Amino acid sequence: MSSVSSKTWMILGCWQTTGMLTDQRYRPGEALLDELGIRRPEDIDLRIIAAHLGLRIRRRCLDGCVARLVTGPRGGIITVSPDASGPRRSDGSPRERFSIAHEIGHWTLGHIHSACAHGDIPYGRGGRHEAEANAFASGLLLPDTFLRDSMPGADFDLGDARTIARQFGVSITAAALRLVDLSLHPVILTAYNANGLAWWRRSPTFPRHWRPVTTASTGSYVHEVFHDLGRGLLGEGGPHPKAASSWFAAPDADGRTVIDHTLRAGGDGSGFQAISLVRLLP
Numbered sequence: 001m002s003s004v005s006s007k008t009w010m011i012l013g014c015w016q017t018t019g020m021l022t023d024q025r026y027r028p029g030e031a032l033l034d035e036l037g038i039r040r041p042e043d044i045d046l047r048i049i050a051a052h053l054g055l056r057i058r059r060r061c062l063d064g065c066v067a068r069l070v071t072g073p074r075g076g077i078i079t080v081s082p083d084a085s086g087p088r089r090s091d092g093s094p095r096e097r098f099s100i101a102h103e104i105g106h107w108t109l110g111h112i113h114s115a116c117a118h119g120d121i122p123y124g125r126g127g128r129h130e131a132e133a134n135a136f137a138s139g140l141l142l143p144d145t146f147l148r149d150s151m152p153g154a155d156f157d158l159g160d161a162r163t164i165a166r167q168f169g170v171s172i173t174a175a176a177l178r179l180v181d182l183s184l185h186p187v188i189l190t191a192y193n194a195n196g197l198a199w200w201r202r203s204p205t206f207p208r209h210w211r212p213v214t215t216a217s218t219g220s221y222v223h224e225v226f227h228d229l230g231r232g233l234l235g236e237g238g239p240h241p242k243a244a245s246s247w248f249a250a251p252d253a254d255g256r257t258v259i260d261h262t263l264r265a266g267g268d269g270s271g272f273q274a275i276s277l278v279r280l281l282p
């Protein structure tokens, strides 16, 4: 690497803390696992995968983003900000691993673009390359073929996402997003921060005109998690039935019931988030 002039290097992108999955397919990440003959979640070692691709991983605090990829004629360097949250594997914490997988996605997909300028681009606003890199990372860390044996039943909640997160070395949010994408049942995952609704992701069968309220209703666990209300919830509420109208403003939400499961999750650098898995009952 030292033989490469720094003038020839390009910054290809950075995975943002709030960047989330999109509608892109996950196949490219899964295909890399196939290529390497990796068959079990515990064998997904990003150091080995990166080395196979000619990428080096280093940890260093970054300003404005949590990871970035710099490339040269002979390979690239992924720099990731150290993170100590969540159960750690030999190749990193859940957040570090997703960041690294995201940068591997940029490299594998041949993205050449400027680094992200901000550290908190909301879900869905990172552009096509960011979406593709997120989908790549999700496919690499949570491949369909591995998840098939771990998929919970129709009545899944964030507890199931927590189990998968531990098994696959990812965050609960990343696992929950994958479950929502794969679910045949009407379910939506939301994230609220101190400013209100940050992003949401619905399963294909969830009513498309039901948009979560911008400000968390007092009838939802999000409100309780943010305000605790002296109930000693310790950052988690539910899973428990709630009126759908406390979550969605749609007229046909009246009289419907959802199962609300909410917990505190890692924030975007400006405070914590409350993520909620909201499942619509028949």
Ligand SMILES: [Zn+2]
Residues within 6 Å of the ligand: 013, 014, 015, 016, 102, 106, 129, 130, 133
């Ligand atoms: Zn990126």
